[in-house]
Amino acid sequence: MLFSFAVLLILCGLGIMAFGLFLFYAWLPILYGLFGLEIGFLLGQWLSGELGPLAYVFGIVGAVGLFIATHSLEPYRRSLVGFLGGALFALSLAYLLGLDQRMGGILGIALVVAAGLVGATIVPQVFDSIIIAASAFGGATMAMVGAHLLLPGVGLFDRLAGGLPPRLMTIGLTAIGIGWQFRNIEKWVQSDPDFRGDRAAARSNRAGPTIP
Numbered sequence: 001m002l003f004s005f006a007v008l009l010i011l012c013g014l015g016i017m018a019f020g021l022f023l024f025y026a027w028l029p030i031l032y033g034l035f036g037l038e039i040g041f042l043l044g045q046w047l048s049g050e051l052g053p054l055a056y057v058f059g060i061v062g063a064v065g066l067f068i069a070t071h072s073l074e075p076y077r078r079s080l081v082g083f084l085g086g087a088l089f090a091l092s093l094a095y096l097l098g099l100d101q102r103m104g105g106i107l108g109i110a111l112v113v114a115a116g117l118v119g120a121t122i123v124p125q126v127f128d129s130i131i132i133a134a135s136a137f138g139g140a141t142m143a144m145v146g147a148h149l150l151l152p153g154v155g156l157f158d159r160l161a162g163g164l165p166p167r168l169m170t171i172g173l174t175a176i177g178i179g180w181q182f183r184n185i186e187k188w189v190q191s192d193p194d195f196r197g198d199r200a201a202a203r204s205n206r207a208g209p210t211i212p
Contacts, residue, residue: 014143036067079123079124082121082123083116083120089119136173137170
């Protein structure tokens, strides 16, 4: 059982490390659909007061609606993530430097908003790179955990007791995953229409979504 689990971790880790960006776009409509399903359920239950037929109808409509609207909504989500990330970074930096005790309410709010706008501008431009880096590192770490479970006596895979070599091994695998994904982006774009559509939408919204 442990052997099978270790092999599964290695295979899943290598898969995520090598194809993280492709998997992200492939599963994105499903994730949006699940989110719409929950919203529909909650809205239908709120309107009817029970989890009955109306809630199921709203759930199905919400799931289908967000599934279809995935490509249209994605640029807005990226900008929102960037805004929240920039605001969180500003708050964390102010707390770290002790500036939160010196700034007034209006100045603090202005700083947070400004940092959020910067994040909303930058993140959509580097979103794919963030997904590639995160998936490569996460996949490499998962593969290392699986290798350690499979070969517990080999110090090269023991991140806790193996010292520097396991960390260098993880960094090396991460670098390989990042290079592989960047090298194959264009192939994935050509092979998957949904992936191509999301990439095109991302390029057309580099500075965030436009407001009509």
